[in-house]
Amino acid sequence: MNGVLRTAEPPVSGTVGSALQSVPIANPGDTLDGFVPPSVHQRQSFDFMIVGAGFAGAVLAERLASQAGKRVLICDRRSHIAGNAYDHFDDAGVLVHRYGPHIFPTNSQRVVDYLSRFTEWHPYEHRVLAEVDGQLLPMPISRATVNELYGLDLKDDASCAEYFASIAEPVEQVRTSEDIVVSRVGRDLYNKFIRGYTRKQWGLDPSQLDASVCARVAPRVSDDRRYFTDSFQAMPKYGFTRMFERILAHPNIKILLNTDYREVIGLIPFDRMIYTGPIDEFFHLRFGKLPYRSLEFRFETHAREWAQPVAVVNYPNNHAYTRSTEFKHLTGQDHPKTSVVYEYPTDNGDPYYPVPRPENADLYRQYRELAETTPDVFFAGRLATYKYYDMHQVVAQALSVFENIVATPKGVPAPELVSVTR
Numbered sequence: 398m399n400g401v402l403r404t405a406e407p408p409v410s411g412t413v414g415s416a417l418q419s420v421p422i423a424n425p426g427d428t429l430d431g432f433v434p435p436s437v438h439q440r441q442s443f444d445f446m447i448v449g450a451g452f453a454g455a456v457l458a459e460r461l462a463s464q465a466g467k468r469v470l471i472c473d474r475r476s477h478i479a480g481n482a483y484d485h486f487d488d489a490g491v492l493v494h495r496y497g498p499h500i501f502p503t504n505s506q507r508v509v510d511y512l513s514r515f516t517e518w519h520p521y522e523h524r525v526l527a528e529v530d531g532q533l534l535p536m537p538i539s540r541a542t543v544n545e546l547y548g549l550d551l552k553d554d555a556s557c558a559e560y561f562a563s564i565a566e567p568v569e570q571v572r573t574s575e576d577i578v579v580s581r582v583g584r585d586l587y588n589k590f591i592r593g594y595t596r597k598q599w600g601l602d603p604s605q606l607d608a609s610v611c612a613r614v615a616p617r618v619s620d621d622r623r624y625f626t627d628s629f630q631a632m633p634k635y636g637f638t639r640m641f642e643r644i645l646a647h648p649n650i651k652i653l654l655n656t657d658y659r660e661v662i663g664l665i666p667f668d669r670m671i672y673t674g675p676i677d678e679f680f681h682l683r684f685g686k687l688p689y690r691s692l693e694f695r696f697e698t699h700a701r702e703w704a705q706p707v708a709v710v711n712y713p714n715n716h717a718y719t720r721s722t723e724f725k726h727l728t729g730q731d732h733p734k735t736s737v738v739y740e741y742p743t744d745n746g747d748p749y750y751p752v753p754r755p756e757n758a759d760l761y762r763q764y765r766e767l768a769e770t771t772p773d774v775f776f777a778g779r780l781a782t783y784k785y786y787d788m789h790q791v792v793a794q795a796l797s798v799f800e801n802i803v804a805t806p807k808g809v810p811a812p813e814l815v816s817v818t819r
């Protein structure tokens with residue numbers, strides 16, 4: 398059984414999934430009589446070469462093709478489109494996310510409107526429990542969390558705010574991820590929920606990371622048990638990869654997979670480039686390597702319907718892995734078996750997370766300055782702009798980069814686009 402997800406979806410016409418497929422294919426019995434080989438000028442040339450078929454690359458390819466009539470070649474060194482958002486059916490027929498759980502909350506109506514052209518949505522509100530002191534407790538830390546952890550009976554937001562104020566540790570200037578948590582809820586909660594998880598995830602103490610990292614899971618005084626409070630919370634109804642197939646299904650877009658752009662750069666003519674890979678790699682590590690944190694994934698399929706009570710369980714204090722994710726909670730798939738992934742953080746492997754701390758921001762700035770003197774190359778996405786962006790932020794950034802490209806004449810370097818908010 399392949400699950401209920403994709404079966405009801407109509408097929409997408411277009412050019413997805415094959416490489417440079419405008420070359421005619423000969424049939425048995427065809428002769429070469431009358432065949433004229435294309436001259437160099439007749440050969441396919443592209444207005445844009447896009448490196449990377451993740452959110453940044455795919456959105457830009459779609460905008461350039463459909464709104465500006467540009468001919469685009471999008472290439473990826475992986476064997477699939479969708480970048481880190483790639484999902485697929487595993488051997489048991491369960492829809493899984495190859496690069497860890499991807500959930501789609503956003504407050505941006507612009508981003509929702511844009512993506513809704515390519516997908517319908519499955520409503521989903523994400524829930525995470527953290528294993529602490531032998532209990533499974535709601536994360537982020539909330540009134541519900543402290544009531545359950547300490548056996549309290551805080552009845553409303555005001556009493557919880559008062560309680561947090563009584564245990565908070567004053568911090569003169571909030572700079573780090575330790576500061577932001579202890580200044581709001583004190584050291585015991587910090588030690589139980591944040592310190593161990595963060596050290597595992599980043600290989601760094603929270604005091605060595607920007608406040609923005611743990612601000613993502615800011616404590617709240619309400620008893621809202623959802624992980625996110627965004628106005629829009631849903632998953633693409635037929636999965637992320639299906640949505641990407643539709644984004645890229647334009648006759649002006651050709652897709653080249655299993656190909657590092659450096660293998661083809663001298664072979665395929667193009668005018669301008671959009672680069673969405675790691676920016677330090679683009680410049681041959683000229684100023685040194687920018688740190689990106691990686692993960693190893695261990696997938697398991699169980700011959701029972703459910704494995705855990707919610708989509709994600711975090712393990713701040715036990716195990717080498719940070720969290721386990723059971724995909725069916727996210728996708729809504731109906732299946733008698735279930736698949737779970739465990740994430741093991743590491744410094745080696747594919748670059749997944751930029752590491753937000755001041756010295757890395759300084760190093761990135763040097764690469765950014767170089768990018769700003771490099772004409773006809775636009776940098777977009779999480780790795781190329783070294784920002785800990787979620788998917789909706791990458792989409793918003795790509796939509797803005799498109800406007801920037803349209804406004805930038807050929808031969809002129811483009812300034813960096815600043816700040817995409819949550």
Ligand code: FAD
Pocket residue numbers: 448449450451452453454472473474475479480481482496497498499500501502656657658659673674675692749750777778779780786787788789791
């Ligand atoms: P990517 O998706 O990384 O795409 C870049 C592509 O460029 C890659 O496919 C790569 O193979 C290709 N590439 C790089 N260099 C080359 C080269 N030289 N030649 C050819 N191709 C190249 N976001 C959320 O909103 N919600 C979540 O729940 C969430 N969970 C996440 C969980 C994990 C474990 C991770 C790692 C990320 C998560 N994210 C989540 C973030 C999300 O994955 C990113 O915001 C988004 O995928 C970034 O898109 P992108 O296009 O910038 O980069």
Ligand code: UDP
Pocket residue numbers: 527536590591592594595598610611613614711713
């Ligand atoms: N975090 C933590 N404990 C948790 C969950 C998160 O300390 O139970 C911290 C940790 O530093 C993590 C960061 O908050 O890297 C951001 O968490 P998020 O779930 O947003 O991470 P992502 O999904 O991007 O891996």
